[in-house]
Amino acid sequence: MTTLTLTQLLAAIPNKPRQSEYALSLTFKAGQMWGILGPNGVGKTTLLHTLAALKVPALGAIELNHQPITSLHRLKLAQQIGIMFQEHQDGFPATVLETVLLGRFPHLSPWEMENEQDLALAHAAIDRLDLSPFRERALNSLSGGERQRAALATLMAQSPDVWLVDEPTNHLDLHYQVAVMGLLAEQANLNKVVVMSLHDVNVAAQWCSHVLLLYPDRPPIWGDAKTLLTQQNLEPLYRQKLAMTRLNGKPLFVPVA
Numbered sequence: 640m641t642t643l644t645l646t647q648l649l650a651a652i653p654n655k656p657r658q659s660e661y662a663l664s665l666t667f668k669a670g671q672m673w674g675i676l677g678p679n680g681v682g683k684t685t686l687l688h689t690l691a692a693l694k695v696p697a698l699g700a701i702e703l704n705h706q707p708i709t710s711l712h713r714l715k716l717a718q719q720i721g722i723m724f725q726e727h728q729d730g731f732p733a734t735v736l737e738t739v740l741l742g743r744f745p746h747l748s749p750w751e752m753e754n755e756q757d758l759a760l761a762h763a764a765i766d767r768l769d770l771s772p773f774r775e776r777a778l779n780s781l782s783g784g785e786r787q788r789a790a791l792a793t794l795m796a797q798s799p800d801v802w803l804v805d806e807p808t809n810h811l812d813l814h815y816q817v818a819v820m821g822l823l824a825e826q827a828n829l830n831k832v833v834v835m836s837l838h839d840v841n842v843a844a845q846w847c848s849h850v851l852l853l854y855p856d857r858p859p860i861w862g863d864a865k866t867l868l869t870q871q872n873l874e875p876l877y878r879q880k881l882a883m884t885r886l887n888g889k890p891l892f893v894p895v896a
């Protein structure tokens with residue numbers, strides 16, 4: 640069973656004094672769907688980048704299946720941990736299919752070309768994200784939502800054990816928000832670890848099994864989403880008064896002006 644364990648972890652947040660940060664010690668487990676919530680600038684993206692070993696933490700350790708991630712070869716890491724970034728930068732001109740195929744790169748040997756199975760996985764991911772009409776389109780010609788779905792299709796083609804997803808519902812209309820959260824829930828059901836940053840507490844309440852609440856000015860809390868997603872915990876998180884009701888047994892929060 641895949642585990643990603645954080646021990647006394649402090650992410651290196653630029654311009655933030657270390658003494659004002661609180662350490663994280665928790666384990667993300669296979670089958671769990673985690674939402675990281677917190678105000679703008681609190682460090683959600685920095686934490687995701689640190690978990691993907693793209694940033695060195697200020698302090699503490701991260702272990703994938705009880706092995707320090709720093710001891711794993713970058714290629715091995717990319718086979719097991721995948722990240723979808725918040726901002727999508729198109730480094731060079733490429734079609735949707737070429738981009739999604741990049742997800743297979745960590746699984747290829749040096750100089751090896753993608754085989755039929757890699758192509759089949761890329762096509763399946765494109766179909767799953769409703770991108771078939773755009774298969775041969777230049778990535779930079781896509782709309783924001785289509786581009787977001789192409790990034791998720793690339794992650795799906797990569798098929799890592801740990802999915803780190805920075806604001807998955809960004810740019811998406813309501814239909815695709817539900818479709819994409821359904822896709823991530825499906826991955827958790829397939830025993831992947833899913834960790835995402837979210838701004839919509841209602842999306843977290845609807846879909847996440849666990850949450851990590853990052854406060855700007857007090858220790859973080861983490862655990863069962865049903866227990867932690869309360870007005871009492873969320874109002875100080877966002878410094879915003881909230882009203883709460885229930886829909887189908889799940890809480891629904893509305894900011895009160």
Ligand SMILES: Nc1ncnc2c1ncn2[C@@H]1O[C@H](COP(=O)(O)OP(=O)(O)OP(=O)(O)O)[C@@H](O)[C@H]1O
Binds near residue numbers: 654680
């Ligand atoms: N390259 C950088 N130089 C200076 N400061 C930076 C840099 N990158 C990030 N920061 C700062 O680090 C802090 C954490 O940023 P981060 O993107 O992790 O926050 P976030 O919680 O994801 O925010 P948001 O909800 O706005 O996406 C912010 O104050 C940000 O301005």
